[in-house]
Amino acid sequence: MTVRPPRALSPNFSTAGAFNVLEYELMSERADALGRHGLKVEKALAALAALEGDVGAEQRERILDEAADAVWAFFIQREICGLRDSRDAVRRYGIPKEVMARLGIVRRKPSEA
Structure with missing residues (x-):
């Protein structure tokens, strides 16, 4: 003879399924955002690597700040x-x-100084 738990204690699969779908969508969005941020990092680091020696100090600082951000x-x-x-x-x-x-540094704009 098998014993089943009362229905009040058994999981409700209709709400659990909806939660799993929602959690899946949230994880998908997080992963997509991580990928977009990774592409931004690659682009910023490529711009930094492409700098030549004749670039002004101000422009180099700006590109370094963008890469750090x-x-x-x-x-x-x-x-x-x-x-x-x-x-x-x-x-x-x-x-x-x-x-x-430079990570996490909050820079002031010239108008704030």
């Missing part, structure tokens, strides 16, 4: 996805130390 946003998105360790991303993307040193 892209990497910072990428790291935040990685943490949202549950990826806490950024060492792998630093190696994989080849993020320079001068960019890493």
